[in-house]
Amino acid sequence: MREVPGLIACEECDAVYRRLPLGRSEVAFCRRCGAELERDTRTQRRHVLPLAIAGLCMYLIAHVFPILELELRSGLSSQTTLIGSVRSLRGEGMIFVALLVLATTILFPLIQLLALIYLLTFPIRLRRFGHPTTFNLSGRLIQVLRPWVMVEVFLLGVIVAFVKLTSMAIVLPGVALWAFGALAFLLTAVFSFDPRCIYMSRGSYKKQEK
Amino acid sequence: MPVNRAAQSASQSAESALRVKTAAKLGMVSCPHCATLWEAVKAHDRCGRCGAGLHMRKPNSLRRTWALVIAAYIMYVPANILPVMITIPFLGQEQQDTIMSGIIYFWNSGSWGLALIVFTASFLVPLFKLAVLTQLLIAVQDRSKRHLLLRAKLYRVVAVIGRWSMLDVFVVTLMTGLIQIKGFATVHPGEGIAAFAAVVVLTMLASISFDPRLMWDAAEHEPGRSHESRRGK
Numbered sequence: 504m505r506e507v508p509g510l511i512a513c514e515e516c517d518a519v520y521r522r523l524p525l526g527r528s529e530v531a532f533c534r535r536c537g538a539e540l541e542r543d544t545r546t547q548r549r550h551v552l553p554l555a556i557a558g559l560c561m562y563l564i565a566h567v568f569p570i571l572e573l574e575l576r577s578g579l580s581s582q583t584t585l586i587g588s589v590r591s592l593r594g595e596g597m598i599f600v601a602l603l604v605l606a607t608t609i610l611f612p613l614i615q616l617l618a619l620i621y622l623l624t625f626p627i628r629l630r631r632f633g634h635p636t637t638f639n640l641s642g643r644l645i646q647v648l649r650p651w652v653m654v655e656v657f658l659l660g661v662i663v664a665f666v667k668l669t670s671m672a673i674v675l676p677g678v679a680l681w682a683f684g685a686l687a688f689l690l691t692a693v694f695s696f697d698p699r700c701i702y703m704s705r706g707s708y709k710k711q712e713k
Numbered sequence: 714m715p716v717n718r719a720a721q722s723a724s725q726s727a728e729s730a731l732r733v734k735t736a737a738k739l740g741m742v743s744c745p746h747c748a749t750l751w752e753a754v755k756a757h758d759r760c761g762r763c764g765a766g767l768h769m770r771k772p773n774s775l776r777r778t779w780a781l782v783i784a785a786y787i788m789y790v791p792a793n794i795l796p797v798m799i800t801i802p803f804l805g806q807e808q809q810d811t812i813m814s815g816i817i818y819f820w821n822s823g824s825w826g827l828a829l830i831v832f833t834a835s836f837l838v839p840l841f842k843l844a845v846l847t848q849l850l851i852a853v854q855d856r857s858k859r860h861l862l863l864r865a866k867l868y869r870v871v872a873v874i875g876r877w878s879m880l881d882v883f884v885v886t887l888m889t890g891l892i893q894i895k896g897f898a899t900v901h902p903g904e905g906i907a908a909f910a911a912v913v914v915l916t917m918l919a920s921i922s923f924d925p926r927l928m929w930d931a932a933e934h935e936p937g938r939s940h941e942s943r944r945g946k
Contacts, residue, residue: 504758507750512736512743515865515925519736519750535733536865536929541748573891581894588890595889597902600910604886607879639764643746650872650917653879659830660883666819666827667888671898699747 513538544700551696552623558689559616565682566609570661572675573668584679585609585657607653612690615652618644622698642698649694655687737930742767771924775850781919782846788911789839795905798885802898811905812836812881834880835909842878842916845871849923858932868925875920878913882906 511522513533525531525543533540569582583591585608592601618641625638661680668674736743742754746765751758758767796809810818812835819828845867852864885906892900 504754504761505752506761507741507752510741510750511748512741512750514743514745514748515868516733516929517735517737517743517926518733518929519739519741536862536925538865538869571887571891573894575894575897577897579894579897581891583887583890585890588886591890591893592886592902595902597907600882600886600902600907603910603914604882608883636764642763643765646746650876650921653876653883656877656879657883659834659877660880661887663827663831663880664884664887664891666824667884668891670822 511540513540542697544696547692547695548700551693552620554689554693555616555619555623558686558693559620561682561686561689562613562616565679565686568679568682569677570679570683571665571668572677574673574675576672582677607651608657611648611652612654612686615645615648615690616693618642619693619696619698622701642701645698652690654683654690658683658687735926735929735933737769737926742769745771770926770930771922774922774924774927775853777922778846778850778919781915781922782843782850785839785843785912785915785919788908788915789843792839792905792909792912795908796903797881797905797909798888799901799903800892800898801901803896809903812909815881815884831880834877838874838878839912839916842871842875842920846916846919846923849928853927853931856931856934861928861932864928865925868920868923868928872920875913875917878916879910882910882913 509522510519512519513536515538516533516536518533518535520531520533520540522541523531525541528543528546530542531540532538566585569584569587572580572582574580585604589601589605589609592604621641622638622645661683665674665676736750741750741752743750744760744763744765744767747760747763749760749762751760751767754767754769759765760767793812796811797815798810800808800810802808816828816832816836819825819831849864849868852859885902888900889902892898
């Protein structure tokens, strides 16, 4: 098995291209099928770690405080956190749905953020001596879990539920709702980072050493 | 004639699109994780950089995708027939909502924007995904050369929009969590939401297990030459 340096294959149609050095924020597309080949994320990369840490803070706020509060004319009130909702789903016997919501809005975003922080704080000096398994695994985990992190979809769900409820009671947005909004925004920014570029940059270091 | 010329250039570009050198033709395998290209890869080899398993194409892509798509079709029926949410008010009659009746409720109450969003996310997107995935699978098996670029784009769209169908699952989750008020009303999830969640998960898994490179492979295949004779060269 030999590595072929300097070439890249399109992920969606397998066409092979010579890799060209990209300028700032440039994106290379496949000429055959139009899929993205490579993207320059040097500018974003510097912001990713602080954004991920900010995301972690928002994540905590989003799960501790209630998302929506309900006030009825009769003086009754109700409020819920996301975890509380998942718990009542489980109580209703909807274990599969409860697990799905738990995974897509609670577990996977946390794993994503922690794996990303681990990747980025991994000492650069150690990177040169090959990648240890946990490093590789967390890089792969970020890519595999990416479609399953649904914070922004959940946010839209909150808005729909909000409108649905306004007909029967006074609905107040909770602190966690704003935190969820910020988290969705931060996650989108953080996901612009491609864990792939860690391996790619290592390749270019190697070339320079030669 | 402008129409003819356009058609001619389109067919020419389609032909030239198939003459592109692919990694498979060059005997190379691209790492699915870090995109490093490798030559002379043996079975069960792992990427020397990141350790991901190397495959020329996603393993058993067509069979897996078909299985997931068919399972999603089956779950699609109960997802739309069974109630997704059951509201039991303190006074009055129990109300059962299906996906469609939720959309109609929004439409009738005047929030057309939301009705459109929910209609798109919960009804159009799953149907569109199933239709496109089925079409892509059939086209690969027919070794179709037509509309390759369009199919590539459709695949990309399906891969991106799939997650938005989870919208209704989250709405039901929130309603169940919030409205458990004795003396006012209680909301319970119906079986329909589990079936609906299954449709979303199955179609997402199907679009992940489908390998778009197979479309281009199938189109490159020339009818006169079979796989065996090419391999024998």
